[in-house]
Amino acid sequence: MSAKSDARRARRELVLNELGLTPLWRIREANAPEAAQLNQACTEIPAVGAGPAEIHTAHVDQWEDRRAKILRMGWEGLQTSVAGCVACPLCESRSRTVFGVGDPNADWLCVGEGPGAQEDATGEPFVGLAGQLLDNMLAAIDLKRGRNVFITNIVKCRPPGNREPTPVEAQSCEPYLARQIELIRPRLIIALGKIAGSNLLNTSASLASLRGKVHKYLDIPVIVTYHPAYLLRNLPGKAMVWEDLCFARSTMNQLLQSGH
Numbered sequence: 001m002s003a004k005s006d007a008r009r010a011r012r013e014l015v016l017n018e019l020g021l022t023p024l025w026r027i028r029e030a031n032a033p034e035a036a037q038l039n040q041a042c043t044e045i046p047a048v049g050a051g052p053a054e055i056h057t058a059h060v061d062q063w064e065d066r067r068a069k070i071l072r073m074g075w076e077g078l079q080t081s082v083a084g085c086v087a088c089p090l091c092e093s094r095s096r097t098v099f100g101v102g103d104p105n106a107d108w109l110c111v112g113e114g115p116g117a118q119e120d121a122t123g124e125p126f127v128g129l130a131g132q133l134l135d136n137m138l139a140a141i142d143l144k145r146g147r148n149v150f151i152t153n154i155v156k157c158r159p160p161g162n163r164e165p166t167p168v169e170a171q172s173c174e175p176y177l178a179r180q181i182e183l184i185r186p187r188l189i190i191a192l193g194k195i196a197g198s199n200l201l202n203t204s205a206s207l208a209s210l211r212g213k214v215h216k217y218l219d220i221p222v223i224v225t226y227h228p229a230y231l232l233r234n235l236p237g238k239a240m241v242w243e244d245l246c247f248a249r250s251t252m253n254q255l256l257q258s259g260h
């Protein structure tokens with residue numbers, strides 16, 4: 001097993017520990033039999049009489065099994081699975097899931113944190129004020145929502161009260177984002193904000209220290225910048241975002257020139 005998958009497994013185990021090994025969420029009606037089956041796989045209670053070690057192992061196996069199934073899905077199956085997901089508590093308070101929007105063959109992928117109230121109501125990411133700002137950011141580098149760019153989030157359900165997603169929620173949703181990235185195969189990912197950057201890059205480094213560098217998600221270049229919502233509260237941040245966007249554009253130009 002590689003060091004990366006070891007680290008991923010360790011992180012997942014940490015999250016499972018945080019869950020207290022107790023499956024808290026039960027299946028509710030899912031949108032598709034496939035999704036119901038999948039969700040059952042990760043919420044089933046291990047056999048009565050199993051001790052903590054067996055329960056723990058069962059959870060890790062179920063978690064790995066669910067991830068492996070998601071990583072084999074096609075685009076439509078993935079959409080159906082996200083729509084019916086009950087893998088973490090966010091499913092209890094959401095109105096609808098927010099899969100993402102745009103060109104599934106895009107060169108650019110923008111990843112935010114999680115849906116807010118308007119996104120939860122409409123099912124589309126970044127439609128509120130932060131979304132208008134994101135559209136302006138995209139325009140600054142000659143991009144337009146829906147054309148050669150796909151926009152999604154770390155978590156596909158709204159965290160109540162617009163709080164940050166917890167590590168458990170982000171980890172539950174991780175296979176969906178991983179599969180989206182695999183299917184889209186973007187040339188470049190822009191991580192919008194600390195939550196997106198730290199989850200994609202599996203780091204707790206500060207956003208300031210992540211800016212201005214080309215990181216990698218597997219073999220895909222990742223550039224980290226501020227979240228548009230941060231800019232709504234902090235106008236001077238605009239100059240730094242402008243810098244990051246110019247950096248992203250020149251990185252993309254280099255990638256295109258070198259045929260990547």
Ligand code: URA
Pocket residue numbers: 112113114115116119124125126127128130131153229
């Ligand atoms: N903020 C996000 O991170 N994502 C959205 O979809 C909306 C606001």
